[in-house]
């Protein structure tokens with residue numbers, strides 16, 4: 001067996017310990033005589049898996065009691081529609097557009113009401129987070145929407161926008177559980193788990209209870225109402241059962257690692273190794289404004305497309321895979337999520353140094 005250092009933006013690296021445990025339990029989960037993939041989601045065994053996963057997530061994020069935790073499907077992209085369908089009572093919402101995912105959410109919302117772009121960083125290819133301290137937010141906006149960590153461009157909000165009393169909705173797909181958050185500042189925190197938590201197919205939405213109502217836009221399908229899933233504790237229909245089980249294992253791993261404060265420290269340390277190298281390099285440069293740099297996704301370029309391609313190819317041959325930048329931006333991107341060991345980043349930097357000397 002030979003494992004690579006996987007810098008994919010998602011689906012992405014998972015803790016090896018978790019994968020090994022899942023392998024051990026594959027044929028017989030804790031004496032049940034079957035795999036978690038084969039069991040009823042209504043069984044006692046499975047109920048314990050999903051309840052424990054939720055309890056561990058609540059503990060990790062210190063989620064207040066007046067928030068529901070939902071395990072959903074449809075990818076983060078489905079939330080682009082679910083958010084307005086469930087929240088746009090006044091048919092108006094404010095969007096801050098800081099990358100492709102925020103833009104897609106903004107465009108999707110236009111099908112359900114008036115989506116107002118209150119700030120954007122598109123003028124400089126999304127390489128920064130705009131000043132959100134005093135935005136012109138419509139009085140009657142139902143919510144303010146952000147994508148908190150921009151997976152493709154590698155920027156992250158270091159302070160949340162001043163929503164002027166409006167509900168904040170955040171897509172945290174690529175920074176989920178990377179550091180502590182104050183859940184009470186948000187109305188909804190959601191993310192696809194395939195970036196920083198688990199396998200593709202699960203979306204976790206943490207929603208303040210007063211936002212979960214019957215009063216959704218006309219025609220909202222049963223499956224797209226938060227209330228449907230909240231009332232049934234994520235078991236309205238068959239949930240992505242195996243994926244939730246793996247997420248649960250990652251939550252346990254995170255607790256063992258010391259929780260989100262410890263992860264933040266680890267992630268800062270890892271990111272610093274890479275950013276410090278980029279800042280000192282005469283060949284490689286980071287592409288975003290320094291104060292907005294993401295701890296999770298680190299895009300960089302050489303400034304020469306052919307050299308970029310050569311780097312990606314040679315890195316792959318050396319066991320550092322998925323370093324090619326997103327197709328819309330080119331260059332390189334190293335995603336260094338929770339499960340990427342520090343050693344992986346150190347070895348990548350050593351490889352980059354060597355490449356720089358040789359080219």
Ligand SMILES: *Cc1c(COP(=O)(O)O)cnc(C)c1O
Nearest residue numbers: 075076077101151171173174192
């Ligand atoms: C990957 C990603 C998405 C899209 O996720 P899907 O699960 O593929 O729909 C949305 N938002 C962010 C921030 C992402 O990183």
